[in-house]
Amino acid sequence: MQTYLVGGAVRDALLGLPQTDRDWVVVGADAQTMLQQGFKPVGQDFPVFLHPHSHEEYALARTERKVAAGYAGFRFYAAPEVTLEQDLARRDLTINAMAQDADGRIIDPFNGQADLAAGLLRHVSPAFTEDPVRILRTARFAARYGFQVAPETMALMRQMVAAGEVDALVAERVWQELAKGLMENRPARMLEILHECGALQVILPEVAALFGVPQRADYHPEVDTGIHTLMVLQQAADMGLTLPERYAALLHDLGKALTPADILPKHHGHDVAGVVPVQQVNARWRVPRACAELAELVCRWHIIFHSVGTLKPATVLDKLKRTDALRRPQRFQAALNVCVADTRGRLGKENSPYPQREHWLALLAAAQNIDTAAIAAACTKPEQIAAAIDAARLAQITPLQNAYRRQHTESH
Numbered sequence: 001m002q003t004y005l006v007g008g009a010v011r012d013a014l015l016g017l018p019q020t021d022r023d024w025v026v027v028g029a030d031a032q033t034m035l036q037q038g039f040k041p042v043g044q045d046f047p048v049f050l051h052p053h054s055h056e057e058y059a060l061a062r063t064e065r066k067v068a069a070g071y072a073g074f075r076f077y078a079a080p081e082v083t084l085e086q087d088l089a090r091r092d093l094t095i096n097a098m099a100q101d102a103d104g105r106i107i108d109p110f111n112g113q114a115d116l117a118a119g120l121l122r123h124v125s126p127a128f129t130e131d132p133v134r135i136l137r138t139a140r141f142a143a144r145y146g147f148q149v150a151p152e153t154m155a156l157m158r159q160m161v162a163a164g165e166v167d168a169l170v171a172e173r174v175w176q177e178l179a180k181g182l183m184e185n186r187p188a189r190m191l192e193i194l195h196e197c198g199a200l201q202v203i204l205p206e207v208a209a210l211f212g213v214p215q216r217a218d219y220h221p222e223v224d225t226g227i228h229t230l231m232v233l234q235q236a237a238d239m240g241l242t243l244p245e246r247y248a249a250l251l252h253d254l255g256k257a258l259t260p261a262d263i264l265p266k267h268h269g270h271d272v273a274g275v276v277p278v279q280q281v282n283a284r285w286r287v288p289r290a291c292a293e294l295a296e297l298v299c300r301w302h303i304i305f306h307s308v309g310t311l312k313p314a315t316v317l318d319k320l321k322r323t324d325a326l327r328r329p330q331r332f333q334a335a336l337n338v339c340v341a342d343t344r345g346r347l348g349k350e351n352s353p354y355p356q357r358e359h360w361l362a363l364l365a366a367a368q369n370i371d372t373a374a375i376a377a378a379c380t381k382p383e384q385i386a387a388a389i390d391a392a393r394l395a396q397i398t399p400l401q402n403a404y405r406r407q408h409t410e411s412h
């Protein structure tokens with residue numbers, strides 16, 4: 001039996017990148033041999049084993065054929081006579097279909113090295129279509145490496161979308177790929193590729209609907225709301241923001257797709273209108289709570305955050321309470337980070353200041369800078385306490401907010 005390093009580890013080593021997980025393929029062995037050598041099987045009916053010491057994955061060389069829709073539809077054929085080349089041929093992209101033997105020799109029957117050098121994501125064979133997750137993977141690798149999708153692969157992905165292949169994807173896999181892609185260096189590339197092949201219209205129709213929707217050129221020199229959205233997402237990545245923040249950046253303007261045509265390019269009320277579509281996306285892909293909550297919060301309140309300079313002190317306190325900022329200060333700060341990305345994700349505005357962020361944080365600190373126990377103790381009736389605390393918070397906020405309003409008069 002021979003073992004070869006395969007897939008991502010070979011690719012990343014050739015790119016000079018640090019290796020993450022290492023996957024191995026085993027040729028000329030069967031399950032019995034693996035078990036005798038102490039390898040541990042991973043699940044049933046699946047020719048993958050864990051090394052007894054390194055715990056790295058060793059898969060028997062296999063061919064793969066789809067016999068029905070969905071994941072249950074896969075049948076593997078693993079046998080000692082399956083060759084390395086046959087195993088590589090069933091893989092998704094040429095850059096992922098290379099192996100390395102024990103002497104360091106690269107086995108590259110599909111010219112993955114040439115595509116790596118050219119920065120191209122190209123499918124290995126028509127078997128690419130057997131797994132629609134590969135569309136998401138391809139978009140994610142574009143986001144990671146900045147590579148282009150080969151024209152024939154883009155055409156194949158379009159065919160897959162048109163054939164309804166993307167409709168069958170399950171929430172867990174979609175979210176897993178989206179989340180990984182959002183955390184890459186160029187997440188906007190992932191969205192561009194998904195848009196170009198039509199998968200975005202299936203997976204995130206609410207985001208796809210933003211393309212072609214105009215905005216006021218004075219606030220948004222890039223005009224197109226879809227382009228703005230991708231610029232905001234990219235700013236969020238460039239700022240090193242977290243997954244919930246990047247996800248919220250992607251969804252913050254969903255309401256703009258619902259603006260009545262007669263008020264375009266204005267978008268009054270898009271913050272309120274966006275909440276339902278954000279909730280739809282959250283539910284469709286079973287988005288984890290931290291991401292789902294922040295996306296809804298940012299969508300609903302980003303216009304208010306931007307226009308703090310127009311608010312009365314009492315309104316500021318009301319917003320701090322409604323956003324739950326007093327109890328969830330970190331989430332509030334995360335929302336403000338997304339607002340910075342929103343402001344900078346506009347053509348020519350990449351270095352805009354956003355004094356609103358520091359000001360909101362100062363307002364929040366002021367509102368928290370009261371002695372609630374002492375205030376409660378001074379109240380004669382329990383039902384007076386809440387109003388007394390509010391009054392004390394307001395007294396803290398008022399001078400700050402009045403000073404800010406004298407200096408700034410931003411509105412959205």
Ligand SMILES: Nc1ccn([C@@H]2O[C@H](COP(=O)(O)OP(=O)(O)OP(=O)(O)O)[C@@H](O)[C@H]2O)c(=O)n1
Nearest residue numbers: 007008009023090091092093096097131133134
């Ligand atoms: N849908 C898939 C998933 C995986 N693979 C193959 O299995 C290898 C390992 O898969 P995985 O670890 O998921 O991806 P990597 O390419 O290693 O990428 P990452 O760096 O994200 O782990 C891939 O390189 C590819 O050859 C595939 O062909 N089709």
Ligand SMILES: [Mg+2]
Nearest residue numbers: 007008009021
């Ligand atoms: Mg891997």
